[in-house]
Amino acid sequence: MKRFWCFFFMFWPIVAFVLCWIAPDMGWWFPSNGPTGMKAASPIGERIDDLYYMILYITTATFVGTQVALGYVLFKGAAMTDEGNEQKVWYSHGSHNLEVIWTIVPACILLFIALYQMDVVKEVRVKSAFPAETKGGTVAIAEVTARQFEWRIRYPGIGPDGKKLPLMPKPQPTDLYTVNDLRVPTGEPSMIILQSGDVQHAFFLPELRVKQDAVPGLDIPVWFEASKSGDYTLLCAELCGWGHYKMKAKLVAQPEADHMEFMRQLTVQQNYDGVPEATNEVAQGEE
Numbered sequence: 353m354k355r356f357w358c359f360f361f362m363f364w365p366i367v368a369f370v371l372c373w374i375a376p377d378m379g380w381w382f383p384s385n386g387p388t389g390m391k392a393a394s395p396i397g398e399r400i401d402d403l404y405y406m407i408l409y410i411t412t413a414t415f416v417g418t419q420v421a422l423g424y425v426l427f428k429g430a431a432m433t434d435e436g437n438e439q440k441v442w443y444s445h446g447s448h449n450l451e452v453i454w455t456i457v458p459a460c461i462l463l464f465i466a467l468y469q470m471d472v473v474k475e476v477r478v479k480s481a482f483p484a485e486t487k488g489g490t491v492a493i494a495e496v497t498a499r500q501f502e503w504r505i506r507y508p509g510i511g512p513d514g515k516k517l518p519l520m521p522k523p524q525p526t527d528l529y530t531v532n533d534l535r536v537p538t539g540e541p542s543m544i545i546l547q548s549g550d551v552q553h554a555f556f557l558p559e560l561r562v563k564q565d566a567v568p569g570l571d572i573p574v575w576f577e578a579s580k581s582g583d584y585t586l587l588c589a590e591l592c593g594w595g596h597y598k599m600k601a602k603l604v605a606q607p608e609a610d611h612m613e614f615m616r617q618l619t620v621q622q623n624y625d626g627v628p629e630a631t632n633e634v635a636q637g638e639e
């Protein structure tokens with residue numbers, strides 16, 4: 353019976369290891385709904401994945417090591433009570449050297465991880481390290497307001513020269529609006545200003561590895577870059593009320609020309625006054 357328990361306690365770590373090993377092939381791994389599959393859909397997302405894998409390798413080695421040590425202790429202890437064995441008990445008063453080693457080694461590993469990930473975290477979070485396209489976190493493509501239970505998006509409108517106007521902190525008559533449909537150009541960093549209209553939410557683009565809380569009263573700049581055109585998932589990742597589950601929207605990455613075309617169509621739609629002929633004239637006259 354004692355051998356049974358040895359195998360029992362060794363069985364579960366092996367199950368855990370095998371499950372993790374096959375998880376990517378079973379689709380139980382990174383989010384995979386976007387156009388890039390399980391691979392991160394943004395350059396900084398790939399670097400975040402690399403950090404994740406580095407930590408995973410370290411924890412895997414630690415897990416395997418501790419489980420092997422556990423197995424050794426279990427089987428050795430069980431063997432002691434076998435028939436004909438002189439020594440029935442295994443006394444241990446600990447090992448000072450071992451304790452020093454397993455304090456210093458993890459401390460060094462943690463320090464290494466803390467230093468190693470600083471560059472990526474800086475680029476993701478620190479405004480002055482944002483990509484040049486956002487001009488140090490000052491040029492935003494849209495304002496995204498999370499509210500129970502939807503995402504409201506405010507884009508700056510198109511100016512008389514056919515170019516996008518800058519996004520103003522306060523709503524403008526020329527602004528364009530969508531709900532649950534965030535559009536950005538493909539292959540270039542885009543910054544949004546994240547707000548909350550009520551409670552705390554979290555702006556989550558799983559395929560791009562972006563997650564940022566939306567906090568009432570704060571304007572939080574968030575940047576990301578979709579490396580491929582297509583539809584991505586935009587979710588709320590903070591339990592924000594009864595309808596949290598349906599706070600699902602999409603991020604659509606389009607080539608620059610298509611993106612501008614979408615903005616132009618949005619302008620026409622929003623200026624539409626119910627009289628088709630007149631609308632065209634008015635819209636053209638305004639442009």
Ligand SMILES: [Cu+2]
Pocket residue numbers: 498499501552553554588589590591592596599
């Ligand atoms: Cu929410």
